[in-house]
Amino acid sequence: MITIARLTIGEAARRRILWVFVLLAVLAVGITAWGVDRLVAAYRSSGSAEVGLQFGISQLLIFIAFQFSFVLAMTAAFLGAPAIAADLESGVALALLARPIRRSSYLLGRYLGLSVVLIAYGGGASALAIIVVARISGYTPPSVILPVAYIVAEGVIVLALSLLLSTRLPTIAAGAISVVAFGLAWMAGAIERVGIAFAAQDPSVNLEIVGNVGRALLPTDGLWHGVIFGLEPDVVIQAAKTQPLAEANPFFAGSPPSPLFLAWAVAWVVIVLGLAILSLRRREL
Amino acid sequence: MTAPDAAPVIEVVGLRKRYGRVEALVDLTMAVQPGEIFGFLGPNGAGKTTTVKLLLGHARPSGGTGRILGAPLGDREVRRRIGYLPELFRYQPWLRARELLALHADLMRLPRVGRKRIYGDLLDLVGLADRADHAVGGFSKGMQQRLGLAVALLGNPALVILDEPTSALDPLGRRDVREILRTARDRGAAVFLNSHLLSEVEQICDRIAIVDHGRVIAEGTLDSVLGERDTKVRVEGLAPPGLAQLSTFGVPRFDGHDLIIRAVPDERIPDLVAALVTMGVRVHEVSSGRESLEHRFLELVGRPAAGGPPKSSADQPGASA
Numbered sequence: 001m002i003t004i005a006r007l008t009i010g011e012a013a014r015r016r017i018l019w020v021f022v023l024l025a026v027l028a029v030g031i032t033a034w035g036v037d038r039l040v041a042a043y044r045s046s047g048s049a050e051v052g053l054q055f056g057i058s059q060l061l062i063f064i065a066f067q068f069s070f071v072l073a074m075t076a077a078f079l080g081a082p083a084i085a086a087d088l089e090s091g092v093a094l095a096l097l098a099r100p101i102r103r104s105s106y107l108l109g110r111y112l113g114l115s116v117v118l119i120a121y122g123g124g125a126s127a128l129a130i131i132v133v134a135r136i137s138g139y140t141p142p143s144v145i146l147p148v149a150y151i152v153a154e155g156v157i158v159l160a161l162s163l164l165l166s167t168r169l170p171t172i173a174a175g176a177i178s179v180v181a182f183g184l185a186w187m188a189g190a191i192e193r194v195g196i197a198f199a200a201q202d203p204s205v206n207l208e209i210v211g212n213v214g215r216a217l218l219p220t221d222g223l224w225h226g227v228i229f230g231l232e233p234d235v236v237i238q239a240a241k242t243q244p245l246a247e248a249n250p251f252f253a254g255s256p257p258s259p260l261f262l263a264w265a266v267a268w269v270v271i272v273l274g275l276a277i278l279s280l281r282r283r284e285l
Numbered sequence: 286m287t288a289p290d291a292a293p294v295i296e297v298v299g300l301r302k303r304y305g306r307v308e309a310l311v312d313l314t315m316a317v318q319p320g321e322i323f324g325f326l327g328p329n330g331a332g333k334t335t336t337v338k339l340l341l342g343h344a345r346p347s348g349g350t351g352r353i354l355g356a357p358l359g360d361r362e363v364r365r366r367i368g369y370l371p372e373l374f375r376y377q378p379w380l381r382a383r384e385l386l387a388l389h390a391d392l393m394r395l396p397r398v399g400r401k402r403i404y405g406d407l408l409d410l411v412g413l414a415d416r417a418d419h420a421v422g423g424f425s426k427g428m429q430q431r432l433g434l435a436v437a438l439l440g441n442p443a444l445v446i447l448d449e450p451t452s453a454l455d456p457l458g459r460r461d462v463r464e465i466l467r468t469a470r471d472r473g474a475a476v477f478l479n480s481h482l483l484s485e486v487e488q489i490c491d492r493i494a495i496v497d498h499g500r501v502i503a504e505g506t507l508d509s510v511l512g513e514r515d516t517k518v519r520v521e522g523l524a525p526p527g528l529a530q531l532s533t534f535g536v537p538r539f540d541g542h543d544l545i546i547r548a549v550p551d552e553r554i555p556d557l558v559a560a561l562v563t564m565g566v567r568v569h570e571v572s573s574g575r576e577s578l579e580h581r582f583l584e585l586v587g588r589p590a591a592g593g594p595p596k597s598s599a600d601q602p603g604a605s606a
Binding site: 003007011014015090091092094095096097098099100101102284285 | 338341343344345361362363364365367369370371373374375376377379380388389391392393394433436
């Protein structure tokens with residue numbers, strides 16, 4: 001497993017994938033820093049209260065994180081999709097799997113290696129963005145580690161899904177399905193939130209089931225709320241407690257993901273990787 | 286070759302493989318002995334690649350049994366003693382040649398001591414010593430196939446399975462590969478050679494099996510598959526009654542120009558010529574040969590060759606008297 005993980009990381013480094021990620025991250029953080037600097041300068045020159053700035057920057061950070069979580073999910077999908085499928089299609093797997101290596105080790109090695117690449121890129125880029133914005137604006141979120149961990153966990157989950165699909169589907173199909181699934185999971189969560197607003201008018205409307213099913217099938221949206229929660233200032237969370245409709249906003253989270261949900265997210269990864277191993281074992285080359 | 290009573294390296298009995306409605310292998314039975322180069326031949330779609338996949342555990346048989354190096358088919362640990370060059374030889378293009386060998390050495394869990402020397406020796410053997418630190422992606426097809434052979438020979442495997450190992454090589458490369466395979470056999474390895482190149486099989490294989498429609502239709506040494514040699518003498522002045530005097534050499538056949546006697550030992554050919562001369566017969570040419578593998582192959586798979594049976598490359602040069 002370690003040999004395959006090393007091979008996977010080596011491939012990302014040698015084929016310059018890793019360096020392209022680093023370059024893109026630096027570029028994205030640079031543009032963000034410039035934009036935040038301009039906004040902060042404009043806000044402060046208007047003489048408005050500092051608390052407004054904190055609220056504004058926290059919302060901006062959430063929006064940036066939202067964009068980045070999509071970018072990271074797509075990155076995960078297109079790293080995972082060819083990981084098995086391309087080896088099978090090109091014939092590279094024929095020589096590799098003729099060695100005394102378990103197919104499970106091969107698959108888990110691929111997952112481990114790609115997770116390292118994804119965590120390095122996703123974690124590095126998002127932490128850098130938060131720190132840079134904090135230095136420029138003076139707003140430091142309650143936690144830097146938690147939102148970064150949740151955003152990276154979303155990527156690692158999409159990676160597991162794309163790897164499972166990669167054992168049976170061609171590269172493009174596996175990648176596209178993974179990205180669409182991520183988008184649908186977010187939409188399920190958003191529909192659930194909008195349902196809260198409707199429920200205030202008509203209590204018979206209950207769209208909670210949509211969110212629950214979405215989170216059960218793909219737990220990325222639940223983790224996304226962990227990202228939001230970690231980036232919000234306390235003042236927003238406290239104020240929202242008096243606003244029952246605050247939870248209807250897809251970009252607000254009144255509480256972090258529950259330990260039960262986090263346990264499900266971990267179990268989900270284990271189950272999906274188990275299915276991927278089973279699928280690859282049963283596949284004839 | 287080792288003694289025939291040694292345990293076979295590959296032994297399959299009644300092996301079957303079905304893909305949906307298609308039966309790729311119907312009833313494949315064969316044995317490969319240690320220390321022999323075994324040629325596995327057959328027309329396209331005969332089941333050759335399927336057989337290789339079953340031997341390596343890349344696919345599961347639908348029926349029958351098989352053992353490879355004493356372990357059941359699909360055994361993982363036994364692959365430590367097997368080298369394999371796929372027909373579709375593709376390796377990680379971003380790896381350097383030496384790194385590719387190191388990857389496979391890691392996967393085989395070879396001892397770390399002396400690895401550098403092993404890589405150097407192998408790359409030297411396949412003529413890529415000066416390319417050790419070049420990326421595989423920049424290699425020509427022939428070079429990649431040579432590299433694949435080095436990968437297959439890593440760790441001195443007891444069994445080397447080669448699927449069309451010279452398909453991308455020029456004549457010089459093919460000659461090199463023949464030498465490499467003979468060397469591997471001489472150190473005791475069995476070589477399972479899946480090849481379409483019949484002349485090549487004829488040159489290096491100790492035994493062959495011809496497979497068609499998923500079953501072995503001929504197996505044995507080249508001599509036993511091709512039949513014994515005919516000695517043909519072009520003569521003038523031989524009268525049919527004189528044929529009786531030649532019966533000590535075998536059963537003679539005569540068509541008015543050529544006298545043909547099957548299985549005359551090489552050392553008795555001069556005696557045959559002398560007997561003919563004594564009988565007053567003029568001898569124009571003597572040749573000894575047998576059916577070529579190609580002709581026999583086409584005959585066995587039911588697609589006879591156009592024209593007469595071509596002679597094999599083992600033909601002795603003709604002699605005139």
